[in-house]
Amino acid sequence: MKDLPKISESEQLVMKNVWTSNPATANHIVEALSETTTWKPKTIKTLLNRLVNKGALGYKKSGREYHYYPLIEEDVFVRAESRSFLRRVFGGSMKPMLATMVENEDLSSEDIQELKRILEKKK
Amino acid sequence: MKDLPKISESEQLVMKNVWTSNPATANHIVEALSETTTWKPKTIKTLLNRLVNKGALGYKKSGREYHYYPLIEEDVFVRAESRSFLRRVFGGSMKPMLATMVENEDLSSEDIQELKRILEKKK
DNA sequence: GACAAGTGATTACAGATGTAATCTAATATC
DNA sequence: GATATTAGATTACATCTGTAATCACTTGTC
Structure with missing residues (x-):
């Protein structure tokens, strides 16, 4: 890209x-x-x-x-921005990032289930 | 804060x-x-x-x-930066953020399991 | 005490960014 | 065709940011 x-x-x-x-x-x-x-x-x-x-x-x-x-697709921008954020703040590591996000946000049980489904969709 | x-x-x-x-x-x-x-x-x-x-x-x-x-705790900075990123790029929504991150990163099955455990820890 | 060395403060400069006015040109209306 | 209106281009200014030199002062060494 x-x-x-x-x-x-x-x-x-x-x-x-x-x-x-x-x-x-x-x-x-x-x-x-x-x-x-x-x-x-x-x-x-x-x-x-x-x-x-x-x-x-x-x-x-x-x-x-x-x-x-x-002239830029939103998806392309969002992915690039996400990569930059993960690398810059968490050194590229997903786990502490997710832990921090989960602590920051007020998530319901439904939210948690939905997020797990997103993880499971990963091939 | x-x-x-x-x-x-x-x-x-x-x-x-x-x-x-x-x-x-x-x-x-x-x-x-x-x-x-x-x-x-x-x-x-x-x-x-x-x-x-x-x-x-x-x-x-x-x-x-x-x-x-x-004079700033790293944790405080990281949390603030994460909140800012989530709000700015995803309008505050965790699901598309996680979906984008999961697509961006090369995650193993172990990684996925670990991430699910992080979600489950949420009270 | 004098001088050398080392440390940070201040200054420098270019480009980026936030914010918005002024200027120029083109279009709409009469 | 003339004039008014509107639209964007250009300019403006302050601050931020990236990058680094110069200056001033303090400490270390002889």
């Missing part, structure tokens, strides 16, 4: 919106992000422009609206 | 060394990091100074050597 561009936390929020619903206009993304952030539209448009420059987003012009779409 | 200072990836490498063996002198940390990085001693000392200013490290002077020690 070739190198992904480095995407900051703020840029990730933008990407998440585009992954969820694309193609999307800037205004659409601005509206969506205004529900969860206090960013000004100009800020969001800066992040969009940076993501385009980084090769994470593409766009197609329609009239005077740009329709943005992802 | 009060706010932890934001620690960069490079600073995390320094912290890991101090967590592993402390108190530690700058030279000791420089030696240890020289095994895995190509940083100059001045670089490492900058990172040490920044960590002190951030409140992540403290020091005690002995002769002309500073003995650095952590």
Whole structure:
């Protein structure tokens, strides 16, 4: 898997919106992000422009609206980010990572069963 | 849990060394990091100074050597980082996170069994 | 006491990031 | 065709981060 561009936390929020619903206009993304952030539209448009420059987003012009779409698959990004996190914080080891997550989160018996099923699915 | 200072990836490498063996002198940390990085001693000392200013490290002077020690417990940092990762990448959901990790990593049957035991330990 | 050596503090610089305004150009409306 | 409006590009600024040199001060040695 070739190198992904480095995407900051703020840029990730933008990407998440585009992954969820694309193609999307800037205004659409601005509206969506205004529900969860206090960013000004100009800020969001800066992040969009940076993501385009980084090769994470593409766009197609329609009239005077740009329709943005992802150039990185969400799955690819998520897997890369997960690998990076596991290596950086746990030295690549799954066991302490899972132990820490399990301690952090309030999990029900159903949750635990579901997680075990996920483990069992592993071939 | 009060706010932890934001620690960069490079600073995390320094912290890991101090967590592993402390108190530690700058030279000791420089030696240890020289095994895995190509940083100059001045670089490492900058990172040490920044960590002190951030409140992540403290020091005690002995002769002309500073003995650095952590002001943040590794466990606390690891838990906070894990929470942040889970929320940021998976919206707080354990199941897709575990599924992604399991797909990413080459796990043996023993590994899987051990991970299930970790889940079962959850009260 | 003087000088050398060693230690960290401060400074330096470039790029990244967070945040947002200003400018330019294109489209929509009249 | 002219003007208003809108959309993104560019610029702005402060802080963070990566990387490392220079400076200042303290300690060690003679």
